[in-house]
Amino acid sequence: MEIVKIGKEAMKKNENFADKNNKLLTDNDIFAVDVMGSVGSGKTSIIKQIIKKLKNKQRIGVIAGDLTTEIDARRIEEEGVPVIQIQTGRVCHLDAGLVQKAITKFNLADIDLLFIENVGNLICPAGCPIGAHMELVVTSVTEGPYMIQKHPPMFQRADTVAMNKIDFAEKMEISIENFKEDLSKINPTSKFVGTNGLTGEGVEELIECMNLPQ
Amino acid sequence: MHEFTAVKNIINIILKAARDNNAEKIYSIKIGIGELTMLEKNQIQYWLKLMLDEIDIAKNSKLNLHIIKGVIRCQECNFKGPLESTMELNHLFPVIKCPECESNNIEIIKGDRCLVEEMEVDKYNESISGGDN
């Protein structure tokens, strides 16, 4: 019996793909945002609201990740921007390989700003970089008051957190300020904005916090 | 189930190393799982075991999984060392900030990888396998 040294990383391939995606996007002057968050937190609604505010100034594209349907892709198309749908089947998050396939379907010269809606899931996407320049986590008041405390890996990575469905805060007796404090404990440099995906309240502030090209 | 992706990659790495080294039997496999990865050790152990037992040369091999502690370098105060698990928030997951100055402007030096480190094998007798061709 003898020992064979290996020393290889299990997730290296994904990282290589993520780096390639990042370079491809950067080379084409595209700024890409990975939009993550629980099922139904309001990711698609917030992307739509941002598009409404920016589409006259920026050429926007969207990649919509979903298990099986095209519902979100159709909703985004209503805003008149190009959408590529990734159906992940049974996979619980996007990976850089899937994203690469989607990116190459766009005419990259026609896009300045790319939103990549990840699969609704507050856990798995945190372990899997896809090559975006920025990470936006959309979470919502209706998920209860402990979301940020309960999911540190996701919130520690976030550049910006949108606390959505603020219209429910009062009914649910939840304080938005407490979320802000929870976030500052685990990720002091992350930005925090309260939003309403139905009315667009807070979305202008969100765009400013994210420093999106305007 | 992102562990499944990791397990698939681990199996590919093991089988390639076995081929490259003329291994005919794998006795044990040593894998380090960084505490800052999103991978859960017990789940990796479970899936890896199930899959390895389907592969002839790896059947009944022993899995040695260990956790690699997180080590960081602080960009603010230059602290270099292990992360501290804060129990304040009741996390199993360590809080990624500098234990000295609390900054989260840090570079992760160790603990964010899942590493297939080594394995114990029997190799084909080189001269015999060479003679076969």
Ligand SMILES: Nc1nc2c(ncn2[C@@H]2O[C@H](COP(=O)(O)OP(=O)(O)OP(=O)(O)O)[C@@H](O)[C@H]2O)c(=O)[nH]1
């Ligand atoms: N009351 C209220 N409802 C909202 C708000 N934002 C979104 N919704 C509603 O919440 C539901 C889910 O919103 P989506 O935007 O589809 O959420 P999602 O995160 O994209 O969902 P998945 O992609 O399925 O994970 C829809 O019915 C939205 O209209 C909000 O701020 N307030």
Ligand SMILES: [Mg+2]
């Ligand atoms: Mg959606």
Ligand SMILES: [Zn+2]
């Ligand atoms: Zn420090």
